[in-house]
Amino acid sequence: MMHKRLLPGLCLGMTLLAGCASGPGGSIYVPAGQSQDNAPPPPTANEPEAAPRASEQPQESPESKASKPAPSYQDESEAISPAAASLVQKADVMLAEGDTRAAISQLERAQRISPRSSKVYFKLAYAYKAENQLGKAEQFALKGLSLAGSDTGLQRTGWHMLADIRRASGNVAGAEQAEARAAAL
Amino acid sequence: MRAMAKSSPKNRGRGNSKKKQRKSPAKQGFRTRFWRVFWRLGLVGLVVLAGWTVYLDAVVTSKFEGRRWEIPSRVYARPLELYDGAAVTTVGLSNELSQLGYTPVRSAREPGTYSRNGRTFEIYTRAFRFSDGEEPARRLRFSVSGDRVQQFRVTAGPDSPVVRLEPIQIGGIYPAHKEDRILIKLSDAPDSFVPALLATEDRDFYQHWGIAPLSIARAMWANVRAGHVVQGGSTLTQQLVKNLYLSREQTLVRKGNEAIMAMLLELHYDKPEILQTYLNEVYLGQAGARSINGFGLASQFYFGESFSHLDLHEVALLVAIIKGPSYYDPRRHPQRALKRRNLVLDLLAQTGKVPADKIAKAKQRGLDVVNKPSYSNARYPAYLDLVRRHLAREYKDEDLKSAGLRIFTTLNPEIQRITEQSVRKTLDRLDGGGKDKTLESAAVVTSRDSGEVLALVGGREPKFAGFNRAVDARRPIGSLIKPFIYLTALSHPDKYTLITPIKDEPFTLVFDDGRRWSPENYEHESHGMVPLHRALAKSYNLATVRVGLDVGIDEVIDNLHKLGLNEPVQSYPSMLLGAINLSPVEVASMYQGLATSGFNTPLRTIREVMTSDGKILSRYGLEVDQVVDPAAVHLVQYAMQEVMREGTGRSAYRYLSSDLGLAGKTGTTNDGRDSWFAGFSGDLVTVAWVGRDDNGPTSLTGATGALPVWANIMSRIPQYGFSPVVPTDVKYEWVDGQQQALTSESCDNARFVPFIVGSEPKDTVNCSGDLTRRVRSWFEGLFE
Numbered sequence: 001m002m003h004k005r006l007l008p009g010l011c012l013g014m015t016l017l018a019g020c021a022s023g024p025g026g027s028i029y030v031p032a033g034q035s036q037d038n039a040p041p042p043p044t045a046n047e048p049e050a051a052p053r054a055s056e057q058p059q060e061s062p063e064s065k066a067s068k069p070a071p072s073y074q075d076e077s078e079a080i081s082p083a084a085a086s087l088v089q090k091a092d093v094m095l096a097e098g099d100t101r102a103a104i105s106q107l108e109r110a111q112r113i114s115p116r117s118s119k120v121y122f123k124l125a126y127a128y129k130a131e132n133q134l135g136k137a138e139q140f141a142l143k144g145l146s147l148a149g150s151d152t153g154l155q156r157t158g159w160h161m162l163a164d165i166r167r168a169s170g171n172v173a174g175a176e177q178a179e180a181r182a183a184a185l
Numbered sequence: 186m187r188a189m190a191k192s193s194p195k196n197r198g199r200g201n202s203k204k205k206q207r208k209s210p211a212k213q214g215f216r217t218r219f220w221r222v223f224w225r226l227g228l229v230g231l232v233v234l235a236g237w238t239v240y241l242d243a244v245v246t247s248k249f250e251g252r253r254w255e256i257p258s259r260v261y262a263r264p265l266e267l268y269d270g271a272a273v274t275t276v277g278l279s280n281e282l283s284q285l286g287y288t289p290v291r292s293a294r295e296p297g298t299y300s301r302n303g304r305t306f307e308i309y310t311r312a313f314r315f316s317d318g319e320e321p322a323r324r325l326r327f328s329v330s331g332d333r334v335q336q337f338r339v340t341a342g343p344d345s346p347v348v349r350l351e352p353i354q355i356g357g358i359y360p361a362h363k364e365d366r367i368l369i370k371l372s373d374a375p376d377s378f379v380p381a382l383l384a385t386e387d388r389d390f391y392q393h394w395g396i397a398p399l400s401i402a403r404a405m406w407a408n409v410r411a412g413h414v415v416q417g418g419s420t421l422t423q424q425l426v427k428n429l430y431l432s433r434e435q436t437l438v439r440k441g442n443e444a445i446m447a448m449l450l451e452l453h454y455d456k457p458e459i460l461q462t463y464l465n466e467v468y469l470g471q472a473g474a475r476s477i478n479g480f481g482l483a484s485q486f487y488f489g490e491s492f493s494h495l496d497l498h499e500v501a502l503l504v505a506i507i508k509g510p511s512y513y514d515p516r517r518h519p520q521r522a523l524k525r526r527n528l529v530l531d532l533l534a535q536t537g538k539v540p541a542d543k544i545a546k547a548k549q550r551g552l553d554v555v556n557k558p559s560y561s562n563a564r565y566p567a568y569l570d571l572v573r574r575h576l577a578r579e580y581k582d583e584d585l586k587s588a589g590l591r592i593f594t595t596l597n598p599e600i601q602r603i604t605e606q607s608v609r610k611t612l613d614r615l616d617g618g619g620k621d622k623t624l625e626s627a628a629v630v631t632s633r634d635s636g637e638v639l640a641l642v643g644g645r646e647p648k649f650a651g652f653n654r655a656v657d658a659r660r661p662i663g664s665l666i667k668p669f670i671y672l673t674a675l676s677h678p679d680k681y682t683l684i685t686p687i688k689d690e691p692f693t694l695v696f697d698d699g700r701r702w703s704p705e706n707y708e709h710e711s712h713g714m715v716p717l718h719r720a721l722a723k724s725y726n727l728a729t730v731r732v733g734l735d736v737g738i739d740e741v742i743d744n745l746h747k748l749g750l751n752e753p754v755q756s757y758p759s760m761l762l763g764a765i766n767l768s769p770v771e772v773a774s775m776y777q778g779l780a781t782s783g784f785n786t787p788l789r790t791i792r793e794v795m796t797s798d799g800k801i802l803s804r805y806g807l808e809v810d811q812v813v814d815p816a817a818v819h820l821v822q823y824a825m826q827e828v829m830r831e832g833t834g835r836s837a838y839r840y841l842s843s844d845l846g847l848a849g850k851t852g853t854t855n856d857g858r859d860s861w862f863a864g865f866s867g868d869l870v871t872v873a874w875v876g877r878d879d880n881g882p883t884s885l886t887g888a889t890g891a892l893p894v895w896a897n898i899m900s901r902i903p904q905y906g907f908s909p910v911v912p913t914d915v916k917y918e919w920v921d922g923q924q925q926a927l928t929s930e931s932c933d934n935a936r937f938v939p940f941i942v943g944s945e946p947k948d949t950v951n952c953s954g955d956l957t958r959r960v961r962s963w964f965e966g967l968f969e
Contacts, residue, residue: 027846027867027905027906027907027908028844028845028846028905028906028908029272029331029333029903029904029905029906030842030844030845030866030903030904030905030906031274031331031332031333031903032274032332032900032901032902032903033840033841033842033900033901070830070937071823071826071827071917071937071938071939072826072846072906072907072908072909073819073823073908073909073910073911073917073939074908074909074910074911075910075911076910077910078910081268081269081270082268082269082346083266083268083269083270083271083346083347084347086345086346086347087347101801101804102317102318104806105316105317105804106317108635108792108806108807109266109347111634111635111807112266112632112635112637113266113268113271113347115632115633115634115635115868116634116867116905116910124807136808139784139808139809139810139811140809142784142809142811143781143782143784143809143811146781146782146784146811146815146910146912147782147910148910149910149911155913
C-alpha cells in the first residue's frame with residue numbers, strides 16, 4: 001500500500017550537481033551551499049577549488065516551483081554505509097566475546113555514520129538485550145522499526161526482536177502483539 | 186675564635202677602665218665565658234638544625250610520596266571520522282589538521298604530517314588511545330569532492346574502512362596554580378634523552394648524593410672565565426627540590442634549604458625515581474596563564490607528538506630549553522634555541538653515547554616546532570560551560586581540577602566555527618553596520634538522531650565568557666509552540682487531519698474573574714477558514730488558539746513534558762501563543778522529538794569520561810524513547826516542511842538547496858523582543874534566537890532575525906536532506922483541500938498530503954470540481 005514515490009519533483013535538473021548523490025533509497029546529500037568564509041545572501045560560488053555547489057541552483061522563487069508543493073519523504077529504509085557496516089562487524093565480534101560495552105561503543109560510532117539505518121539500531125537493541133537492559137533494548141528496536149519503511153525483511157526482524165525483548169521483560173501481551181505484526185507481513 | 190676576639194675591642198676597652206687590677210684573670214674569665222656561650226649556642230644551633238632537617242625531611246617525603254601533582258582534566262572535541270562518503274569540506278579538514286598541529290609536507294612520511302595536492306589528501310595520523318582501544322598511526326589517502334571523502338585508502342598501517350583522527354583538545358579544567366602536564370614514565374624516554382639531559386644539566390648525576398661541590402666549583406670557574414654566568418652548578422636533584430618545594434627567590438637560606446633537601450631526597454629515593462619526577466616537574470614553557478610542565482606535555486606543546494616518539498634533534502631542543510624556557514623559546518627566538526640545541530648535541534657527542542654521524546645529522550635538522558596549539562579555554566567558553574554543568578552532576582570540582590580526567594565531548598569544531606561566524610556576520614548585517622551592537626543572539630546545533638550537541642554559541646562575541654544565552658536566556662518561545670499544539674490535534678485522527686478546515690477569525694475569551702483575552706494574528710488580519718496545514722505553515726494565531734483550546738491546554742502541556750520539557754508550565758490560554766520561557770538548548774531538546782519519529786533523545790555534550798590511564802569512569806550513551814505517536818509526528822513534519830516551502834520560513838530557500846527538505850518554525854514575540862527559528866534537516870536540529878539582553882523591542886520577526894542566522898548556519902554545513910520514512914500507518918493521497926475530497930494528481934489544486942490510515946477523505950472530486958460522494962464518511966462508517 002506504500003507509494004513508490006520518492007521525492008517527487010526534486011532532483012530535476014540536478015543530475016550534474018554533486019549534491020544529488022543519494023544513497024539507495026536514501027536522503028539526498030547536499031554539500032555546503034556556499035563559500036565557507038563568506039557572508040550569506042546572495043549565494044556566490046567564489047571558492048575556486050570548491051566542488052560544483054548547490055548554490056548553482058536555479059534562482060527561481062520557491063512559490064513558482066510550488067504549484068505542486070513536493071513533500072520530501074521516503075518509503076524505503078536507508079542502506080547502511082560500508083564504513084558503518086565494518087564497525088557493526090567489529091561490534092559483532094565483541095558481542096560474541098561477551099564484551100558488550102565495547103560493542104555498544106562501536107555501534108554508536110556506526111550510528112553516527114549511518115544514523116538512519118535500521119540495522120544499526122537493531123544491533124544496539126540486541127546488545128542492550130545481552131546486557132539485560134530490556135527497556136533500552138525495546139526502544140532501540142522501536143527506533144529501528146521507525147526507519148524500516150517498506151522493507152518487509154527489516155520489519156520482520158524488528159517485530160520478532162521486539163517480541164523477544166518484551167517476552168524477556170514479562171510483557172506477554174506486548175510480545176504477542178509484536179509477533180502478530182511480524183506474521184501479518 | 187680569633188675573629189671573635191678581635192671583633193670585641195669595645196668590651197676590652199671597658200674592662201680596662203673599670204677593673205684594671207684584675208686584668209689577667211678577667212681576660213681568662215671572658216674567654217671561658219665566651220667558649221661556654223659559643224658551645225651552648227653551637228649546641229642549640231645543632232639542635233635547631235637537626236629539628237629543621239627533620240622538618241624538611243617530613244616536607245620532602247610527604248610531598249614526594251603523596252599525590253605529587255594535580256593534573257588538570259582535558260576536554261576533547263569529537264574525533265573526526267574519515268571513511269568513504271564522510272561529510273567533510275576541504276576547509277573543515279584543513280582547519281582540523283591545523284588545530285591538531287599536523288605539519289603540511291610534500292610527502293607524509295611520519296605521524297603528524299599531511300600533504301595536499303588539489304583535492305587529494307595524504308595524512309599520516311598519530312596514534313591515539315580511545316576508550317575502546319588504540320587507534321594506531323596510519324597513512325591515509327583520499328580525495329574530497331562534493332564535500333565528501335572519496336577513494337579512501339589506508340596506505341600504511343593496519344587497514345580499515347574507517348579511521349579516526351585523534352580528537353582536538355578544546356580545553357582543560359585547571360587547578361588554581363595553572364600548571365599543566367602529561368605524566369610520563371622514565372621508560373617512555375627516547376634512548377638519547379637521558380644521556381642528553383645528563384650531559385647538559387648534571388654530568389655526575391649517578392655519582393653525587395644530592396649536591397656536587399665539584400660541579401659548583403667547575404661552574405664558578407667557567408663563569409669567572411666567561412665573565413658572566415654560563416653554567417649553573419645545581420644538580421638535577423637541587424633543581425627538582427627548587428621546583429617542588431621552594432620559592433624562586435635567591436637567598437642564602439633558600440640555598441641552604443635546597444642543599445639539605447636535595448641530600449634528604451637522595452637519602453630516601455633512588456636515582457630513577459628522582460629522575461622520573463624531574464621529567465614530570467620541570468618547567469618548559471608558557472601558554473597564556475597555563476604553565477607547561479614536564480617533558481610529556483612539552484613534547485605535545487612543541488612538536489605535537491608524544492614524548493616516546495621524539496627524534497634526536499627534538500630531544501636535544503627540549504633539553505636546551507630547560508635552562509630558560511622563555512629566553513630559548515624556539516617559537517620566539519629560533520636562532521638562540523637552535524644554537525643551544527646544537528650545543529646540547531655537542532655535549533652529548535662528548536659522552537660518546539650517540540654515534541657522531543647521528544649527531545651530525547641531527548644538527549642539520551630544523552627546529553621542527555609545530556605552530557602553537559591554538560586551543561585555550563577561551564576558545565569555546567559557552568560550550569565548555571555546558572560541559573561543566575553536565576559534569577557537575579556527577580563529579581566534584583576538585584577531582585575535575587586535579588585527577589587528570591579525560592573528557593570526550595560531542596563538539597564538532599568545524600560546525601562550531603561555522604555557527605559562530607554565522608551568528609556574528611548575520612548580526613552585523615542586521616545591525617546595518619551601526620554602532621548599536623545591543624542585538625544579541627544564541628544558537629545551538631545538535632545531531633538529529635543522536636541528540637549530540639555539535640555546536641553552541643552563547644552570544645555574538647563567542648570568545649567572551651559572559652552570559653551564556655544558549656543555556657541561560659529563557660525567553661518566551663512564541664510560535665515555536667505551535668507544532669506541539671498541532672501534534673496534539675493530529676494525534677486525534679478522528680477529529681483532525683492536515684486538511685481539516687480551521688476558523689481563523691477573532692474571538693474573545695472571558696475568564697471567570699471577568700478578564701477578557703482577545704488573541705490576534707501577527708498582521709492583525711483574519712483568514713476565514715483555512716486548512717490545518719496552512720494554519721501552521723503561515724503561523725496563524727487565531728486558528729491555532731482555537732485548535733489548542735479544542736484539544737485542551739493540558740494535553741498540549743502533557744506532550745511538551747513527554748518530549749523532554751522539565752519546567753512546569755502554567756495552564757493559561759496564552760501558553761498556546763508561546764508564553765513559555767525556554768532557552769535555545771531546551772527548545773532544541775524538544776524539537777528533537779519532532780525531528781525524529783517522536784523519539785525523545787536527550788541532548789548530550791559528553792560521550793565519556795576516562796581516567797588518565799584509560800579506564801572509563803562514565804559513559805553517556807545514546808538513548809531514545811518513543812513518547813508520541815510517530816504517525817502524528819510525520820504529519821507535523823509535513824506541515825513544517827510546508828513552513829519552509831510556502832510559509833513563514835520560505836525565505837531560507839533563497840540560499841539553501843531545496844534538496845535539504847527542511848522543516849522548521851518561526852517564532853516572534855511582542856514588538857520583536859524575541860526572534861526565534863527552530864528547524865531540522867536529515868542530520869541536524871538547529872535553533873537560533875535573536876533579541877536584546879534588556880528584553881527591548883526590535884524590528885525583527887522570526888523570519889527576519891533568527892531565520893537568517895539559522896539558514897546561514899545550515900547553508901554552510903554539508904549534510905543530508907530531511908526525508909522521513911513514512912510510518913506504516915500513514916498514507917499519502919492527492920486531495921483537493923477546498924472540497925475535502927480525494928482528487929487526481931493532474932488537477933490544478935491537487936495536493937499530496939499524508940493521512941493517518943482511515944482518516945483520509947472518502948469523497949472524490951474531479952478537476953472541474955464535480956464531487957462524487959462515496960459511501961458516507963469514514964467517521965460514520967465506524968459506527969455502523
